[in-house]
Amino acid sequence: MIVSTKGRYALRVMVGLALRGSEDYIPLKEIAEAEDISLKYLESIMSSLSKGGLVDAVHGKGGGYRLRKKPEEYTIGSILKVTEGGLAAVSCTSQGAAACSRTECCQAKPMWERLDRMIDDFFEGITLADLLQEGKK
Amino acid sequence: MIVSTKGRYALRVMVGLALRGSEDYIPLKEIAEAEDISLKYLESIMSSLSKGGLVDAVHGKGGGYRLRKKPEEYTIGSILKVTEGGLAAVSCTSQGAAACSRTECCQAKPMWERLDRMIDDFFEGITLADLLQEGKK
DNA sequence: TGAATTACCTACCATGTCAATAGGGAAAAT
DNA sequence: ATTTTCCCTATTGACATGGTAGGTAATTCA
Numbered sequence: 001m002i003v004s005t006k007g008r009y010a011l012r013v014m015v016g017l018a019l020r021g022s023e024d025y026i027p028l029k030e031i032a033e034a035e036d037i038s039l040k041y042l043e044s045i046m047s048s049l050s051k052g053g054l055v056d057a058v059h060g061k062g063g064g065y066r067l068r069k070k071p072e073e074y075t076i077g078s079i080l081k082v083t084e085g086g087l088a089a090v091s092c093t094s095q096g097a098a099a100c101s102r103t104e105c106c107q108a109k110p111m112w113e114r115l116d117r118m119i120d121d122f123f124e125g126i127t128l129a130d131l132l133q134e135g136k137k
Numbered sequence: 138m139i140v141s142t143k144g145r146y147a148l149r150v151m152v153g154l155a156l157r158g159s160e161d162y163i164p165l166k167e168i169a170e171a172e173d174i175s176l177k178y179l180e181s182i183m184s185s186l187s188k189g190g191l192v193d194a195v196h197g198k199g200g201g202y203r204l205r206k207k208p209e210e211y212t213i214g215s216i217l218k219v220t221e222g223g224l225a226a227v228s229c230t231s232q233g234a235a236a237c238s239r240t241e242c243c244q245a246k247p248m249w250e251r252l253d254r255m256i257d258d259f260f261e262g263i264t265l266a267d268l269l270q271e272g273k274k
Numbered sequence: 275t276g277a278a279t280t281a282c283c284t285a286c287c288a289t290g291t292c293a294a295t296a297g298g299g300a301a302a303a304t
Numbered sequence: 305a306t307t308t309t310c311c312c313t314a315t316t317g318a319c320a321t322g323g324t325a326g327g328t329a330a331t332t333c334a
Contacts, residue, residue: 002139002226005293008245015244027309041294047311060302061308076248089139107152107271108145111213115259122252134244142322164280178323184282197331198279 002089003080009037010045010083018071018128025064045083052082071132077123089115139226140217146174147182147220155208155265162201182220189219208269214260224260226252
């Protein structure tokens, strides 16, 4: 499993925000109800998105969350990397992984690296705007 | 993380068996020492490979494990599917997953399906024999 | 026949991650 | 000052992962 609930929720929220336009700030409560996701759980997700600079957040009445860019300017990869903390298919290749003792002689490493590259290209090649249209394909 | 230690160990063992030719049966003890993997843990992995029909197993003295086919006849996918029990990138698309309530309206589903197909093609397009050569590329 | 060798099976444990919950804060508006 | 909203730090329960332990069944060899 390469993409957890957290990342999938994040995509749904971003799609939701995109559909509502980027004019108004949408309070988390409203998003949670619309998407039927636990408010408290969503908080941690929005926190990642906000810290990652993907959305604008404003406190107080009239505040909430809003896309910072246009949907076509977000790649799916950029969203998932923020919420999942990386997309490596194998622990060997994920940064911060204790370099396995066999790194030098591991027969499979080039394969894992090609896989990672392929997955990265895949997600970087799809934008939020594409996802909005996805149903119609 | 799409491929766990179990699957990676399995690949190493299969590579190891391939290198030793398919004449003799190699006892698990020997494999574990050569690969420096816990014997007991390897047991469960070999059990999967054996049940999956990927290797022949013979009891008693002179027994052990042996490849059933030629290295070029094993795809990496066939090995990983047996040990990992599937390669779905997202729980939504893995068989046996409680079809999420949004299946019908999920904007992202086509994307997950394309990703799964891509990963499957990737692993089905590489054979054990390819892996043996991998270092030289 | 019996002992050694080997695969096989069931259960267990320790750790970590995931999904979700809880309970407060702190910023901004009215 | 009060409400609204985002933000931060735990905590929990469930599950998967990686690994351990002990015993059983099949096969060979003496």
